Amino acid sequence: MARTADVVAAIKDMILAGELSAGDRLPTEKDLGAQLGVSRGPLREGVSALAAMGVLDTRQGDGTYVTSLEPGVLMAPLSFVVDVHNAGGARPYLAVRRVLECEAAALAAMNIDADGLAAAERALAESEAAAQSPADIDRFFSADLGFHRAVAAGAGNPVLAALIATLSGRTARARLVRTIVDEGALGRTVAEHRAVLQAIAAHDPERARLRMDVHLAGVEDFLQAPPSVVL
Amino acid sequence: MARTADVVAAIKDMILAGELSAGDRLPTEKDLGAQLGVSRGPLREGVSALAAMGVLDTRQGDGTYVTSLEPGVLMAPLSFVVDVHNAGGARPYLAVRRVLECEAAALAAMNIDADGLAAAERALAESEAAAQSPADIDRFFSADLGFHRAVAAGAGNPVLAALIATLSGRTARARLVRTIVDEGALGRTVAEHRAVLQAIAAHDPERARLRMDVHLAGVEDFLQAPPSVVL
DNA sequence: AGCCTTCTATTCGTTTGATCTTTCTGACTG
DNA sequence: CAGTCAGAAAGATCAAACGAATAGAAGGCT
Numbered sequence: 001m002a003r004t005a006d007v008v009a010a011i012k013d014m015i016l017a018g019e020l021s022a023g024d025r026l027p028t029e030k031d032l033g034a035q036l037g038v039s040r041g042p043l044r045e046g047v048s049a050l051a052a053m054g055v056l057d058t059r060q061g062d063g064t065y066v067t068s069l070e071p072g073v074l075m076a077p078l079s080f081v082v083d084v085h086n087a088g089g090a091r092p093y094l095a096v097r098r099v100l101e102c103e104a105a106a107l108a109a110m111n112i113d114a115d116g117l118a119a120a121e122r123a124l125a126e127s128e129a130a131a132q133s134p135a136d137i138d139r140f141f142s143a144d145l146g147f148h149r150a151v152a153a154g155a156g157n158p159v160l161a162a163l164i165a166t167l168s169g170r171t172a173r174a175r176l177v178r179t180i181v182d183e184g185a186l187g188r189t190v191a192e193h194r195a196v197l198q199a200i201a202a203h204d205p206e207r208a209r210l211r212m213d214v215h216l217a218g219v220e221d222f223l224q225a226p227p228s229v230v231l
Numbered sequence: 232m233a234r235t236a237d238v239v240a241a242i243k244d245m246i247l248a249g250e251l252s253a254g255d256r257l258p259t260e261k262d263l264g265a266q267l268g269v270s271r272g273p274l275r276e277g278v279s280a281l282a283a284m285g286v287l288d289t290r291q292g293d294g295t296y297v298t299s300l301e302p303g304v305l306m307a308p309l310s311f312v313v314d315v316h317n318a319g320g321a322r323p324y325l326a327v328r329r330v331l332e333c334e335a336a337a338l339a340a341m342n343i344d345a346d347g348l349a350a351a352e353r354a355l356a357e358s359e360a361a362a363q364s365p366a367d368i369d370r371f372f373s374a375d376l377g378f379h380r381a382v383a384a385g386a387g388n389p390v391l392a393a394l395i396a397t398l399s400g401r402t403a404r405a406r407l408v409r410t411i412v413d414e415g416a417l418g419r420t421v422a423e424h425r426a427v428l429q430a431i432a433a434h435d436p437e438r439a440r441l442r443m444d445v446h447l448a449g450v451e452d453f454l455q456a457p458p459s460v461v462l
Numbered sequence: 463a464g465c466c467t468t469c470t471a472t473t474c475g476t477t478t479g480a481t482c483t484t485t486c487t488g489a490c491t492g
Numbered sequence: 493c494a495g496t497c498a499g500a501a502a503g504a505t506c507a508a509a510c511g512a513a514t515a516g517a518a519g520g521c522t
Contacts (some may be wrong), residue, residue, distance in 0.1 A: 002478070004279050016314055016402075037478050041272065044504085045279035048235050052280035053308060061485030071323075074312040077284060081305040083247060092302070092390040099334045159323040160330075163394075166502045194240070200513060228450075234505070259473060270506045273474085291474045292514030 002168045003038045007046025008035050015055070015066065026056070026064040053077055071162040079169035086172045091220075094212045098216040101148065104155040104164060105196055105212035106205035112154035117201060120150035124193050130187040140186065145170075147193055151200065151212075179222050192218065234269045238277025241344040242269055246286070246297065257287070257295040280415065284308055300381075302393040310400035316336040322451075328398045329447040332379065335395060336427055336443035337436040343385035348432060351381035355424050369462065372408045376401075378424055385431065409452050424450065 014020045026032055033043040038066040047064060050056040054073045060063045065074055082093055127143035152161040180189055192215040199208035245251045257263055266272040268443055280285040285447045289295040298304055312335060313324055358374035361367040383392040423446035430439035
């Protein structure tokens with residue numbers, strides 16, 4: 001008799017059955033509550049849960065709508081999961097990320113278009129510039145993130161890109177970048193990125209995969225055996 | 232001024248800051264509401280959202296608790312995402328699944344223990360038996376799912392296993408199995424599974440990866456170019 | 463003494479009604 | 493025809509009350 005769970009299940013089913021599609025507007029709270037046989041409290045709890053998961057979008061004074069349901073939108077809440085485990089054992093996440101990013105690099109070498117290549121090039125140039133002055137850690141951080149996302153986007157698989165983006169949450173990535181900076185390995189990171197991009201630009205999947213693997217394995221080494229970093 | 236969003240963010244922060252850990256009990260709704268400055272309505276909406284995401288667990292008459300926060304629990308809600316896209320373009324999901332399952336097979340060949348090997352063996356034997364009689368489609372379906380999960384578990388990476396389990400949601404998998412049955416390829420599927428398991432038992436990572444790749448590529452072919460299946 | 467039953471306080475679950483804020487729509491006016 | 497403003501509609505919030513389930517304490521039975 002979990003009313004809230006019923007509401008969530010009912011709305012899910014409506015979407016899965018095609019009664020509700022992306023962009024559609026739901027009935028008003030009053031009507032939907034009557035239709036499902038629950039009062040506004042539990043109904044709002046269910047709608048709120050789906051909104052937090054990125055499935056629904058409520059706008060005061062307007063109504064409640066089904067979102068675009070794109071993988072990127074629906075996976076965004078997962079970044080919280082990554083953040084939770086980031087403090088403790090982050091290695092399993094890194095291992096998965098490595099697998100996915102290597103695949104993305106290989107796919108990007110085959111599928112990336114001129115625009116995507118230019119975007120990756122811009123991000124790389126930006127990170128190169130930011131690596132010059134130690135004060136620009138934040139800039140480097142953003143550019144680094146942008147490069148990896150550009151590669152993931154170039155693979156042409158939105159699910160793959162969404163997963164990579166999720167696994168490289170801001171918190172997790174910030175920790176990585178901090179470690180890299182502490183190790184004075186900014187230059188090496190940029191060089192490895194350039195190697196990856198060259199392979200992608202040359203449309204050489206296996207080389208792109210290998211170079212991304214080398215890059216991420218190096219990053220993992222930093223994190224797994226930090227010689228000087230205590231925190 | 233989105234009260235509900237504030238509640239979600241506040242509880243998240245409490246967990247990230249370590250004020251709340253796995254298994255901890257939250258203050259009562261009345262107290263927590265007062266602490267956050269919201270009334271019971273919005274508070275319950277926020278708690279409900281986190282409960283739907285697998286972060287919190289509320290028990291009537293007892294209280295609200297933080298879940299184990301394990302990757303498997305927190306990623307379960309994502310199966311809905313897969314189901315939503317299953318009807319339309321499922322190929323991106325299959326492509327990602329292939330990458331992850333191949334990696335899992337290779338890792339399992341290196342890391343699996345005797346118990347895990349026995350579990351995979353049992354699932355395989357079960358599916359083999361179920362493949363004999365066409366009436367046991369459901370049994371075959373469950374055993375097939377069990378085999379893939381056993382391999383994923385044998386890899387020893389909970390994040391990897393959780394992602395694979397999520398991407399092989401019941402709905403998505405049911406569709407695959409139906410197609411395979413229609414094609415009369417049950418025997419071939421079992422044989423491919425056995426080949427994968429042999430490579431894992433022999434602790435040969437590359438062979439395990441290759442054989443899993445062959446298996447999943449074959450499955451993908453079924454789905455991408457169904458000669459006779461309309462639905 | 464130990465175990466089982468029962469009772470009670472606590473806590474979440476649901477309902478209802480009222481009020482506030484935001485947004486959209488359409489009529490009105492220059 | 494365009495801009496403005498008032499009203500309607502919808503979600504957001506608060507508040508009070510009652511129902512249901514659980515845990516733990518109290519009491520009685522063996």
